[in-house]
Amino acid sequence: MTARPDTPRSRRERPAKPALTREGIVAAAVAVLRAEGLRKVTMRRLAQELDTGPASLYVYVRNTDELHAAVLDELLGTVGPAPADGTWRERLERVLTAYTEMLLEHPSLARSALTARPSGPHYLDLIETVLALLDEGGVPSARAAWGVDLLLQHATATAAEHAGQDASPTARGDWDALNRALGDASERTRPHIAATAGELMSGAPEARLSWAFQALIKGIERTAVPD
Numbered sequence: 012m013t014a015r016p017d018t019p020r021s022r023r024e025r026p027a028k029p030a031l032t033r034e035g036i037v038a039a040a041v042a043v044l045r046a047e048g049l050r051k052v053t054m055r056r057l058a059q060e061l062d063t064g065p066a067s068l069y070v071y072v073r074n075t076d077e078l079h080a081a082v083l084d085e086l087l088g089t090v091g092p093a094p095a096d097g098t099w100r101e102r103l104e105r106v107l108t109a110y111t112e113m114l115l116e117h118p119s120l121a122r123s124a125l126t127a128r129p130s131g132p133h134y135l136d137l138i139e140t141v142l143a144l145l146d147e148g149g150v151p152s153a154r155a156a157w158g159v160d161l162l163l164q165h166a167t168a169t170a171a172e173h174a175g176q177d178a179s180p181t182a183r184g185d186w187d188a189l190n191r192a193l194g195d196a197s198e199r200t201r202p203h204i205a206a207t208a209g210e211l212m213s214g215a216p217e218a219r220l221s222w223a224f225q226a227l228i229k230g231i232e233r234t235a236v237p238d
Contacts, residue, residue, distance in 0.1 A: 031063060033071040037081045044082055049119035052082060079123050084131030086120070089113055093140050103144040103162075104224045110137065111166040111220065118174030124167045137163075150232050158231035165227060169220060 029035065039060045040052050053075060058065040072078045090109045093102045114121035138159055145155035193211055196204040204211070214222075 031061065031067060031071065033081075036061065036068060036071055036078075037085050040078055040082045041085050044117060044120065049079065049082075049117070049123055052078065054078070076127065079120070080127040080129040081131060083120060083124055083127050084129040084133045086113055086117065087129070087131075087133035087137055090133075090137060092136075093144055099144050099147040100225065100228055103141065103148075103228060104221060106137075106140055106144070107162055107166050107224050108220065110163070111170050114167065114170035115173060121167070121170035121174040125171050145231070148232065151236075153236040154231050154234065157236055158227075161231065162224070162227055165223060169223070173216065 036057060039057055043052050043056060043060060054065040054068050054072075057068060057078075061068075072081065087110070090106065090113055093106050096102075097105070114124055141159050141162060142155050145158060146152070150158065190212055193204060193208045196208060198205040
């Protein structure tokens with residue numbers, strides 16, 4: 012007699028589930044991020060995706076913050092090594108720009124990256140690349156060590172700022188209001204704003220990002236770390 016289609020299958024007849032691993036959990040989290048955004052990257056959502064219970068995931072990942080940091084580290088693998096051509100400053104800027112652009116592709120992750128503390132291999136590779144380029148430029152090690160944090164912080168904050176503008180329904184109105192406020196500034200009470208109102212909001216985002224990186228790199232070169 013043929014079994015009815017809705018007859019429950021014995022657990023012994025079901026294919027065995029793949030063993031849980033940290034790598035598999037992070038890969039599933041990245042897939043959810045790409046499809047649904049970081050807000051959906053939760054232990055409960057991943058447990059559904061991996062056909063297990065949320066408690067099982069905590070064996071491999073302590074909490075959601077650590078999970079988000081691991082996702083960030085995984086995506087850092089797309090940044091790649093420093094390019095071979097150009098001066099060390101130009102190559103460093105391109106590495107930092109690639110990191111910023113990766114975050115801009117994932118707006119919710121960009122905001123989370125402000126507080127995430129990745130410690131995986133790809134994040135360490137990024138730090139190593141930045142330090143190597145600063146060393147190539149003759150930047151003393153103490154300045155380079157402090158400079159890495161400054162450069163990555165600026166890249167992350169830039170991506171988070173633009174991600175917030177893109178995600179907010181009122182962002183365009185806020186931007187227009189700021190433009191009007193700067194343009195209407197009184198020469199009597201705010202002479203410096205009135206004199207530079209056009210320049211304050213000028214420049215394409217790519218040009219401003221490039222200028223900021225170069226300003227920071229040159230400042231790191233010339234500014235000694237206090238004893």
